[in-house]
Amino acid sequence: MIQMTLIQIDNYGPWTVTPTPRAEADLQILQSELYADLQRQFAAKQGLVFFTRFDNMLAITNNVDVEDHLRIQKSIGNRYPVTISMGIGAAETPYDAQRNATQALQNYGGAQSEERKEILAIDGLVNKEDSFVQIAHIDINGITDSLTDIIPAYDTSFIVNRVQHFLMKKLIEKGSLLFFIGGDNFMSPCNGLEPEGLLAIIKEIEDEINVALKAGVGKAPTAEKAANLADLALEEIRSGFTDLVHVMKE
Ligand SMILES: Nc1nc2c(ncn2[C@@H]2O[C@H](COP(=O)(O)OP(=O)(O)O)[C@@H](O)[C@H]2O)c(=O)[nH]1
Numbered sequence: 110m111i112q113m114t115l116i117q118i119d120n121y122g123p124w125t126v127t128p129t130p131r132a133e134a135d136l137q138i139l140q141s142e143l144y145a146d147l148q149r150q151f152a153a154k155q156g157l158v159f160f161t162r163f164d165n166m167l168a169i170t171n172n173v174d175v176e177d178h179l180r181i182q183k184s185i186g187n188r189y190p191v192t193i194s195m196g197i198g199a200a201e202t203p204y205d206a207q208r209n210a211t212q213a214l215q216n217y218g219g220a221q222s223e224e225r226k227e228i229l230a231i232d233g234l235v236n237k238e239d240s241f242v243q244i245a246h247i248d249i250n251g252i253t254d255s256l257t258d259i260i261p262a263y264d265t266s267f268i269v270n271r272v273q274h275f276l277m278k279k280l281i282e283k284g285s286l287l288f289f290i291g292g293d294n295f296m297s298p299c300n301g302l303e304p305e306g307l308l309a310i311i312k313e314i315e316d317e318i319n320v321a322l323k324a325g326v327g328k329a330p331t332a333e334k335a336a337n338l339a340d341l342a343l344e345e346i347r348s349g350f351t352d353l354v355h356v357m358k359e
Pocket residue numbers: 248249250251252253254290291292293294340
């Protein structure tokens with residue numbers, strides 16, 4: 110089972126324009142500092158946060174308990190001009206876990222409600238024995254030589270975004286999620302997705318948009334370990350001795 114947490118800034122939309130619209134650069138600084146702060150705190154408990162849309166972040170939080178969540182929430186409230194609410198969900202697939210986490214929080218009111226503040230809504234948590242995280246680290250083959258060093262930066266960025274869209278569309282059908290993590294890299298929480306399924310998706314994308322991908326997959330009780338194994342599996346593929354999808358287990 111995978112445990113996911115939705116982190117949502119309380120009443121952020123109205124706050125960004127009260128009393129008048131705040132400087133965009135300041136909002137960007139707030140969002141990126143909040144993301145880094147949360148990443149540091151969840152990572153200390155072997156979790157992993159994806160920036161998603163910055164005002165709503167999704168995290169894999171196996172091994173992060175209720176008390177840890179409350180401590181993180183309080184620390185943010187003490188140090189930032191905004192507060193956060195969170196929902197925690199557990200399920201067999203990442204899609205279902207984040208859906209459960211979202212529904213739990215939605216029950217307490219809207220993202221732009223003035224009444225809803227610092228809620229911790231719990232659908233369920235994963236216990237130690239059932240804890241399992243599968244992550245695929247997906248990367249575009251040879252982006253530096255074929256795109257980064259040849260075409261304008263914005264055009265490369267456009268292609269990376271298109272790849273993201275195609276991956277998201279195909280992975281969601283399998284109950285898997287996909288997040289952009291920078292460069293030409295994506296991470297997919299993908300409990301339940303077989304390597305053959307992932308390889309089929311990679312091949313479809315190569316046929317459809319002519320972009321070659323590879324994926325290292327890690328399986329472990331926590332996001333930290335699963336992501337690390339996925340990175341190591343990707344290194345194995347880069348060394349050229351394995352297939353385009355390679356799995357490593359703890
Ligand atoms: N977040 C993250 N970014 C990475 C990682 N590896 C590479 N990158 C980024 O992806 C870019 C391309 O690296 P890579 O895929 O190894 O090179 P390629 O062979 O030209 O595709 C790098 O310049 C980094 O910005 C990683 O493990 N995590």
